[in-house]
């Protein structure tokens with residue numbers, strides 16, 4: 001039997017990716033997909049690649065009362081747009097996976113600091129579960145509200161989990177560099193994201209104080225059991241999809257390549273969407289080989305001469321970095337196998 005889901009913000013990139021993934025999910029039925037701009041138009045007007053999947057389905061306006069007979073609602077909205085929808089949905093007993101940053105930070109002061117407004121529902125921040133199954137699988141199973149991670153954060157955290165969990169590196173000096181494709185900026189063109197301005201770039205942006213730092217530090221600090229501070233610099237690159245995080249760290253005494261490899265293997269053993277990349281044909285994680293899939297490829301390089309290690313993770317920002325991960329959480333919340341509807345391989349060439 002299928003469960004009913006609604007997608008609010010279905011004309012955007014992550015909403016479109018949810019529609020694509022859920023189109024063949026054996027246990028989910030999309031009963032409503034919203035767009036204020038395209039209300040009344042067929043889904044395929046915005047997402048022509050989905051021709052033949054959603055038959056005559058049309059976008060509808062946001063009218064929460066009409067969606068409350070769903071089992072779960074995905075919110076694919078910009079920051080601050082989800083914030084007041086969530087309490088109303090939860091009050092009617094419907095579960096939520098929010099892809100926006102509105103419920104990711106536990107501390108309301110952090111929300112104010114990074115997003116510039118008082119959080120109107122601070123009580124719900126504690127209730128929300130950060131939707132990274134590799135860290136919070138059991139909590140996600142029981143959650144009413146999952147705050148799905150950002151794409152840069154997903155890559156940065158998954159690159160670093162072994163190093164932090166097993167205390168392999170100096171926790172006071174971690175610098176993460178993320179390269180990410182243009183789809184991470186959403187479908188509305190802006191001055192810096194419009195194609196002629198954005199194509200072929202290799203451009204740092206928000207090089208100090210990117211908002212994703214807050215959730216990366218939150219999750220790594222919880223894992224370490226002490227405060228972890230991270231420098232994070234994202235770079236816009238010419239790709240459409242894909243994100244690669246490279247975390248530069250300094251090794252603790254006696255830690256060597258063998259110990260790191262053992263840590264990766266024990267940390268990620270049994271994880272359905274994590275692949276450890278070592279050796280040929282491609283020595284390090286490369287977004288090119290995960291595009292279109294929910295995989296995250298992880299790996300590392302050690303430079304013994306200066307006792308430095310780089311930890312890397314490659315994802316498709318719209319799949320493991322957004323809609324795929326959200327469906328992974330949905331599966332856990334519904335008691336399904338978490339791979340349900342997500343077992344498709346990456347594209348090649350992509």
Ligand SMILES: NC(=O)c1ccc[n+]([C@@H]2O[C@H](COP(=O)([O-])OP(=O)(O)OC[C@H]3O[C@@H](n4cnc5c(N)ncnc54)[C@H](OP(=O)(O)O)[C@@H]3O)[C@@H](O)[C@H]2O)c1
Nearest residue numbers: 009011012013014035036037076077078100184186187322
């Ligand atoms: N893109 C990524 O790689 C990525 C990865 C992880 C997380 N995220 C997060 O996911 C969220 C969505 O990102 P996106 O890339 O899908 O953005 P997007 O392409 O700009 O889509 C946003 C969607 O929200 C709708 N919308 C905007 N404001 C709204 C409002 N006030 N009420 C109702 N609907 C509204 C828009 O459609 P209408 O204007 O037609 O209603 C559109 O469908 C963001 O918070 C983003 O940070 C994105």
